[in-house]
Each structure stands twice: as structure tokens, then as C-alpha cells.
Amino acid sequence: MVGESNLSELLRTLSATLVDGVFVFATVPKSSVPNDINPRMMFEEAEGITLILSRVDAEACGLAYEFPCRMITLEVHSSLEAIGFIARVASELASHGMGVNPVSGFFHDHLFVPDGREQDALQVLQRVARENAKPE
Numbered sequence: 001m002v003g004e005s006n007l008s009e010l011l012r013t014l015s016a017t018l019v020d021g022v023f024v025f026a027t028v029p030k031s032s033v034p035n036d037i038n039p040r041m042m043f044e045e046a047e048g049i050t051l052i053l054s055r056v057d058a059e060a061c062g063l064a065y066e067f068p069c070r071m072i073t074l075e076v077h078s079s080l081e082a083i084g085f086i087a088r089v090a091s092e093l094a095s096h097g098m099g100v101n102p103v104s105g106f107f108h109d110h111l112f113v114p115d116g117r118e119q120d121a122l123q124v125l126q127r128v129a130r131e132n133a134k135p136e
Helices: 007-012 055-060 085-094 118-132
Strands: 016-018 023-028 041-045 048-054 066-074 101-104 109-114
Touching (some): 016 118
Antiparallel strands (some): 023 048
């Protein structure tokens, strides 16, 4: 199940899918993760637990949140040891005035981009893939 680590191949095969819904980032104390939520990600930091979850769930639980965003999944199975892939993607988005919060899962990388900029991000990703496609 080893993912792709070759940067050229990752960029050449790059495809992205927009996940339904608006997501947000919230933080709760370590002992206070609500039982009735299903976060996309939980990450323990010294200050507490960071949650990435749907805005609907955050509001239903009365959680304060920041960064309403859209989730884009990069469909290529990238290696956790791949060098430069996320840096390249983040740099491309930055060159279009867009911040991104990337999260790497075992199989895929996921980009959290500002709500309202998701189509811009998808266009940038499509351009990157086209520019790196091998000529036929």
C-alpha cells in the first residue's frame, strides 16, 4: 500500500474532488470532545484538541470556530514520505492569493481552502495537472 513519492508523477496524476459542506476549525480541552460529533480530523496539541468538523456540527454543539472552509481531496495516493508535493500545491495556491490548511491522511492529502475560493483552488489544481502532463 505504498503511495507515490515521485513528485513529477504526483503532479502529472493530480486530480481533486470537492467534498460537500462547509468545514471549520475548533478547539476544545482534552477532556471535552463532544460525543455527538463526527469530526474529519482530531489532533492533540499541548493547548487542547483541534477539531476539523462541519460547520453544522460545530454550531449544533455550540462550539466557537474559525476559518469556514471547503475540503478538497487530492485523489492521488501520495506517500507519507513524498517530498515537495504539498509545498508545490500550497505555493501554487498562494500565488493566487489563497491560504490553505493541508492535512495528510494515510491515502490522500486534503486541502482546506477558504469558503468561496474552492472553485479557484480547483482551477489552480487542474492547471498544475495539465502543465505536468506528459506530452503524447
